[in-house]
Amino acid sequence: MSWLDVPVDHPFGPATLPYGVFSTAADPHPRVGVAIGHQIIDLPAAVRRLAPGLASAVAGPSLNALLAAGPAVWAEVRAQLTTWVTEEVYRDLLGGHLVAAGDAVMHLPFTVADYVDFYASEQHATNLGRILRPGQEPLTANWKHLPIGYHGRAGTVVVSGTDIVRPSGQRPLFGPSQRLDIEAELGFVVGVPSTLGQPVPLTSFDQHVFGVCLVNDWSARDIQAFEYVPLGPFLGKSFATSISPWIVPLAALDHARVAPPERTVPLQPYLDDEKTPSWGLDVHLEVRLNGHVISTPSFDTMYWTGAQMMAHLTVNGASLRTGDLYASGTISGGSPGSLIELSWNGQEPLLLPDGSARAFLEDGDEVVISATAPGAGGATIGLGEVRGRVVG
Ligand SMILES: O=C(O)/C=C/C(=O)CC(=O)CC(=O)O
Numbered sequence: 001m002s003w004l005d006v007p008v009d010h011p012f013g014p015a016t017l018p019y020g021v022f023s024t025a026a027d028p029h030p031r032v033g034v035a036i037g038h039q040i041i042d043l044p045a046a047v048r049r050l051a052p053g054l055a056s057a058v059a060g061p062s063l064n065a066l067l068a069a070g071p072a073v074w075a076e077v078r079a080q081l082t083t084w085v086t087e088e089v090y091r092d093l094l095g096g097h098l099v100a101a102g103d104a105v106m107h108l109p110f111t112v113a114d115y116v117d118f119y120a121s122e123q124h125a126t127n128l129g130r131i132l133r134p135g136q137e138p139l140t141a142n143w144k145h146l147p148i149g150y151h152g153r154a155g156t157v158v159v160s161g162t163d164i165v166r167p168s169g170q171r172p173l174f175g176p177s178q179r180l181d182i183e184a185e186l187g188f189v190v191g192v193p194s195t196l197g198q199p200v201p202l203t204s205f206d207q208h209v210f211g212v213c214l215v216n217d218w219s220a221r222d223i224q225a226f227e228y229v230p231l232g233p234f235l236g237k238s239f240a241t242s243i244s245p246w247i248v249p250l251a252a253l254d255h256a257r258v259a260p261p262e263r264t265v266p267l268q269p270y271l272d273d274e275k276t277p278s279w280g281l282d283v284h285l286e287v288r289l290n291g292h293v294i295s296t297p298s299f300d301t302m303y304w305t306g307a308q309m310m311a312h313l314t315v316n317g318a319s320l321r322t323g324d325l326y327a328s329g330t331i332s333g334g335s336p337g338s339l340i341e342l343s344w345n346g347q348e349p350l351l352l353p354d355g356s357a358r359a360f361l362e363d364g365d366e367v368v369i370s371a372t373a374p375g376a377g378g379a380t381i382g383l384g385e386v387r388g389r390v391v392g
């Protein structure tokens with residue numbers, strides 16, 4: 001419990017303390033904030049008063065300074081925040097630096113450096129194999145040897161709430177996509193850069209990765225289908241990728257760490273996590289279409305962990321940069337995280353409770369992906385939501 005009267009099981013209770021960037025009508029400068037219940041702590045203002053030594057780490061219109069500051073500073077800021085929101089003596093000191101979340105505009109929380117999208121769900125990869133490559137083995141021969149991924153378009157990563165303009169392209173006839181889809185994913189946000197030429201071991205995951213967000217990797221299946229052999233996804237996915245405004249630090253997910261599924265193929269040493277602490281995550285997602293829950297995937301089913309993805313991404317010596325975002329790939333364990341799976345390539349449209357049917361997205365449709373994870377002592381760790389509406 002906190003003097004802020006935020007119950008322990010509130011998704012943005014004192015055990016979560018996610019970071020974002022917000023502005024208000026009264027102060028239109030985007031600045032770093034921390035969500036607590038239905039309020040936001042104006043972090044630079046609070047730090048100026050209560051912990052001036054941390055001012056440079058939380059300065060600026062993005063989380064980039066904090067991301068770059070590294071694990072010791074991340075821990076120090078979080079320890080300060082925990083004290084402020086739980087100890088009664090801070091009621092008056094912090095009170096002046098709280099903003100109602102409803103009065104805030106949320107901005108893209110960090111400057112996205114490189115963006116990578118993985119394909120780490122065995123259920124998703126199997127479903128897409130069955131749908132798109134009938135008659136072949138659903139999983140490609142490499143799938144259990146390495147986390148497959150591709151480099152996406154960092155410049156079109158947008159914050160939750162941004163309208164998604166229906167893309168046009170060759171399907172192969174040129175025109176607006178008729179098969180616009182979603183992909184519910186978890187994103188990993190890199191804080192500390194690495195050195196070019198030096199692979200980063202999976203045991204260094206929490207020395208580099210700051211936290212996680214929710215990702216909707218909008219996908220135009222018709223554009224994708226015509227363009228992506230042999231080089232991979234391009235315009236079918238690069239038009240927009242939405243992320244949640246709140247970045248949940250890894251420290252808040254300590255209690256949600258679980259062992260990943262059993263590996264059925266021996267792994268190269270750089271990916272072998274059998275003897276290292278697990279980075280599977282017990283994160284539960286909910287996907288809503290126009291207010292109706294259409295799927296509830298679980299991240300604990302993911303074959304590859306965020307730590308393995310980071311190790312793979314750097315094993316050739318490619319370096320990490322502050323603000324790199326890599327997404328897990330569609331989470332389809334428990335239930336599918338995309339419409340192409342839910343409607344089995346459009347053959348079995350989803351019937352929504354309002355009487356409408358959907359194979360793929362129509363103009364005006366709104367998709368909201370939210371998630372929670374367990375915290376210590378019955379706490380709920382909220383990842384917030386990523387929201388987007390399709391416009392024609
Ligand atoms: O299996 C395919 O041919 C295509 C797969 C995807 O489009 C999925 C993708 O972007 C990676 C992922 O989200 O899992």
Ligand SMILES: [Ca+2]
Nearest residue numbers: 117183217329
């Ligand atoms: Ca994807």
Ligand SMILES: [Mg+2]
Nearest residue numbers: 217218237241
């Ligand atoms: Mg995308």
